[in-house]
Amino acid sequence: MKKLPLEEKVAPIRERRTGAIRAYMGTARQLLADIKSGKLKACDRAFTNTWTCSSSIMAGPIRMATVSDGVVIMHSPMGCISNLSQFLAPGLQPHEETKQDQGGYTPNQPATYYCSNLTEEEVIFGAEKKLRETIIVADKRHHPKSIWIFTSCVSGIMGDDIEGVVKETQAEVGATIVPIRCEAFQSRICQWGHDSAGHAILKYLVKKPEKKRNDMINMMASTAVWAEDRIHLAELLGKVGIQCNTVPDYAVTESFRILSEAACSVALCPTWSDYLGKGLEQEYGIPYVRDILPLGTARTEQWLRKIAVHCGKEEEMEQLIKEERAAVMPRIEALRKQWQGMKVFVSCGITRSLHLPHMLVNDFGMELVGINPFEFDEEAIVDLENLLKLTGGKDFLVHVSDCQTLEMANYIKKLDVDLFLGHRGSVGFIFKHGVPGLRVGVAYGSRHGLRRDMDSGRQMGFSGVLSYARYLDNVIKNPSFSEKLSAHTRLPFKESWYEQDPTVNMVDPL
Numbered sequence: 001m002k003k004l005p006l007e008e009k010v011a012p013i014r015e016r017r018t019g020a021i022r023a024y025m026g027t028a029r030q031l032l033a034d035i036k037s038g039k040l041k042a043c044d045r046a047f048t049n050t051w052t053c054s055s056s057i058m059a060g061p062i063r064m065a066t067v068s069d070g071v072v073i074m075h076s077p078m079g080c081i082s083n084l085s086q087f088l089a090p091g092l093q094p095h096e097e098t099k100q101d102q103g104g105y106t107p108n109q110p111a112t113y114y115c116s117n118l119t120e121e122e123v124i125f126g127a128e129k130k131l132r133e134t135i136i137v138a139d140k141r142h143h144p145k146s147i148w149i150f151t152s153c154v155s156g157i158m159g160d161d162i163e164g165v166v167k168e169t170q171a172e173v174g175a176t177i178v179p180i181r182c183e184a185f186q187s188r189i190c191q192w193g194h195d196s197a198g199h200a201i202l203k204y205l206v207k208k209p210e211k212k213r214n215d216m217i218n219m220m221a222s223t224a225v226w227a228e229d230r231i232h233l234a235e236l237l238g239k240v241g242i243q244c245n246t247v248p249d250y251a252v253t254e255s256f257r258i259l260s261e262a263a264c265s266v267a268l269c270p271t272w273s274d275y276l277g278k279g280l281e282q283e284y285g286i287p288y289v290r291d292i293l294p295l296g297t298a299r300t301e302q303w304l305r306k307i308a309v310h311c312g313k314e315e316e317m318e319q320l321i322k323e324e325r326a327a328v329m330p331r332i333e334a335l336r337k338q339w340q341g342m343k344v345f346v347s348c349g350i351t352r353s354l355h356l357p358h359m360l361v362n363d364f365g366m367e368l369v370g371i372n373p374f375e376f377d378e379e380a381i382v383d384l385e386n387l388l389k390l391t392g393g394k395d396f397l398v399h400v401s402d403c404q405t406l407e408m409a410n411y412i413k414k415l416d417v418d419l420f421l422g423h424r425g426s427v428g429f430i431f432k433h434g435v436p437g438l439r440v441g442v443a444y445g446s447r448h449g450l451r452r453d454m455d456s457g458r459q460m461g462f463s464g465v466l467s468y469a470r471y472l473d474n475v476i477k478n479p480s481f482s483e484k485l486s487a488h489t490r491l492p493f494k495e496s497w498y499e500q501d502p503t504v505n506m507v508d509p510l
Contacts, residue, residue: 002017003282004199004202004275004278004279004282006199006202006203006279006283009163009181010181010186010196010199011181011192011195011196011198011199011275012195013186013187013189013192014187014189014191014192014195014375014377015042015187015188015189017195018274018377018378018379019377019378020189020191020375020376020377021040021042021043021375021376021377021400022188022189022374022375022400022401022402023042023043023044023045023400023401023506024040024043024376024398024399024400024506025397025398025399025400025407025411025502025503025506026397026398026503027395027396027397027398028384028387028388028395028396028397028398029388029395030398031376031384031398032381032384032385032388035378035381041508042509043506043507043508043509044506044507044508044509045404045505045506045507046504046505046506046507047406047505048404049404049405049406050402050403050404050405050425051190051402061074061081061083061084061113061148061150062083062084063197063222063248063249063272064148064197064248065084065112065113066248066249066250066251067146067148067248067250067251067252067253068250068251068252069144069145069146069252069253070112070144070145070146070147070148070175070253071112071113071114071138071139071142071144071146071147071148071175072084072112072113072114072147072148072150073113073114073115073116073131073134073135073138073147073148073149073150074113074114074115074116074150074152075116075118075127075131075149075150075151075152075155075160075162076115076116076118076150076151076152076153076154076155077115077117077118077152077154078115078117080115080152080153080154081113081115084113112138112142112144114134114137114138116130116131116134116155118130118154118155118158122158123154123157123158126158126159126160127155127158127160128160128161128164128165131149131160131162131165132165132168132169135147135149135165135169135173135177136169136172136173139172139173139174139175143174143175144175144253145175145176145252145253145254146175146176146177146178146205146253146256147173147175147176147177147178148178148180149162149166149177149178149179149180150180150182151179151180151181151182151183152182152183152184153183153184153185155183156181156183156185156186157183157185162179162181163179166179176204176205176253177204178200178201178204178205179200179204180196180197180199180200181196181199181200182196182197189375190374190375190402191271191272191350191374191375194222194271194272194273194274194275195274195275197248197276198273198274198275198276198277198279199275199279201256201259201276202276202279202280202283205253205256205257206256206257206259206260206280206283206284207257207258207260208260208284209258209260209261209284210261211261212261212263213243213261213262213263214263214310214311214312215241215242215243215263215311216242216243216244216245216261216262216263217237217242217243217244217245217262217263217264217265217266217307217310217311218244218245218247218259218262218264218265218266218277218280218286219233219234219244219245219246219247219266219268220246220247220248220265220266220267220268220269220272220273220276220277221246221249221267221268221269221272221273222248222249222269222271222272224269224349224351224352224441225268225269225441225460226441226458226459227249227250228458228467229268229458229459229460229461229464230244230246230249230268232458232460232461232463232464233268233294233460233461234246236304236320236324236461236462237304237307239320240308240313240316240317240320241313241316242307242311242313245258245259245262247259259276259280259286260280260283260284260286262280262286263286263287263310263311264286264287264288264289264307264310264311265277265280265281265286265287265288265289266289266290266303266307267288267289267290267293268293268294268351268460269349269351270290270293270350270351270379271349271350271351271375273288273290274290274379277290287310289303289306289307289310290379291382291383292306293351293355293460294460294461294464295352295355295356295358295359295459295460295464296358296359296360296362296363296465297325297328297329297332297359297362297363297462297465298358298362298363299355299358299359299362300324300460300461300462300464300465301321301325304317304320304321305317305318305321324461324462324463325462327462327463328462328463328465328466331466331469332363332364332465332466332469335363335364335469336363336364336365337365339364339365339366339476340365340366341365341366341367342364342365342366342367342418342419342476343366343367343369343415343416343417343418343419344357344360344366344367344368344369344417344418344419344420344421345368345369345370345371345372345397345412345415345417345419345420345421346360346368346370346371346372346421346422346440347371347372347399347403347408347420347421347422347423347426347430347440348372348373348374348421348422348423348440348441349373349374349423350373350374350375350376350377350380352440352441353371353372353373353374354371354373354380354383354384354386354387355383356421356440356459357371357387357390358386358390359465359468361390361391362390363465364469364472366419367391367394368387368390368391368396369396369397369415369416369417370396370397370398370399370411370415370417371387371396371397371398371399372398372399372400372401372408372422372426373398373400374400374401374402374403375400375402376398376400384398397411397415399411403422403423403425403426404505405425405426405429405430406493406497406502406505407502407505408426408429408430409429409430409433409491409493409497409498410493410497410498410500410502411502412430412433412435413433413498414498417435418436419436419437419472419475419476420435420436420437421437421438421439421440422437422439422440423439423440427439431481431482431485431486432482432485432486432489432491433482433486433491434482434483434485434486434487435482436475436476436479436481436482436483437475437482438471438472438474438475441459
């Protein structure tokens with residue numbers, strides 16, 4: 001593993017650190033062959049119809065704003081912080097109070113965030129004084145334990161000395177100031193923002209361990225892993241005496257300080273956790289578990305056993321697995337008979353794209369016809385090889401893109417797809433083509449207001465398989481929404497585009 005340069009101000013961009021690419025179209029076998037032969041190269045697009053910012057979305061304002069004793073400051077024009085109002089909306093938050101071993105969430109819990117609101121004059125002459133004043137005001141008003149400063153493209157181009165401001169101001173405030181360098185123009189892989197957040201956490205918050213705890217693990221997951229999943233997995237592990245220090249969502253500042261004391265770190269979202277997990281392993285010798293996610297019964301068993309080894313709970317864990325399997329397998333086997341051979345396409349972040357098919361194929365008997373991860377890097381090679389083993393060696397389409405619906409529309413119309421699972425933004429567009437499907441993960445707002453089943457957004461663990469099956473069953477039994485939508489929708493692309501090979505949009509970078 002390459003040594004992470006934690007002494008530097010900025011995390012290395014993902015293109016260099018992990019060889020990440022954001023544009024590819026071919027088959028799984030072809031992609032692996034290109035990688036092993038050294039023929040894989042970075043591509044660009046002749047036309048790009050979506051983009052994701054590594055600062056305002058991926059770096060963590062929407063994650064760190066849920067830290068209950070923290071304050072977020074975005075050093076940017078006002079528009080850069082607008083995503084917070086979307087992701088912190090009540091519909092995307094838990095409906096019930098959630099308890100974690102560290103931290104938790106209360107309904108209507110306020111999220112405290114500021115924006116330095118850079119003006120044209122400040123862009124020219126600098127805004128370090130304004131940032132300093134914002135830090136002091138936030139500390140006096142809210143008395144937080146941590147203040148998270150996120151940079152932007154504008155502040156990066158201005159050249160404000162963020163670290164200098166932090167050094168000068170730290171003695172005047174009670175909170176720990178955490179500057180996160182995440183100017184989106186530095187990397188074309190938006191997930192680099194996750195690395196920037198991990199870099200800052202390791203540099204400014206994690207403290208040397210006072211003790212090592214064999215009964216505690218770090219559970220790392222972004223907002224895309226719903227609270228129900230985190231709560232359920234923590235309850236499972238709690239049955240054998242293992243506590244979960246869950247970061248970053250709904251954590252407290254102390255959650256980050258004690259990351260160095262855990263028996264191991266497990267990634268529920270390896271994309272978010274990659275830099276932080278590897279940094280903890282590098283600096284404190286904490287094993288980092290990223291290769292297995294608890295999606296599907298077989299993978300949940302492997303995940304639990306791996307954690308049990310690090311915590312010395314192998315015997316207790318085997319008994320727990322036996323009990324949990326017995327409770328869900330009869331129903332899963334019945335569903336498998338109904339859904340056997342159904343052709344599914346998965347389009348989402350690299351984590352679910354490479355791990356959710358284990359549930360769909362192993363537990364439900366579906367056939368994987370393609371995946372669309374947002375990016376692909378060297379860490380994903382083994383995961384892709386595992387998917388080929390899962391399909392019995394049967395090849396499938398791999399389209400690397402961050403929801404480029406122009407290309408998606410082309411090949412989805414040609415593929416024989418029974419079910420499409422994707423992130424918001426792409427799903428509605430695909431529905432207009434008459435392909436039935438759902439969001440890959442159910443949001444809190446999708447739950448019926450009068451029911452509010454606590455497992456209705458669950459996807460991970462043993463009971464998560466049944467919960468997700470109920471969610472999928474909605475559209476499998478009744479695909480009328482996509483059918484009616486396609487019948488009354490005019491598509492934005494000409495018929496001539498559907499007749500072309502979508503790879504014509506892939507071009508050499510400038």
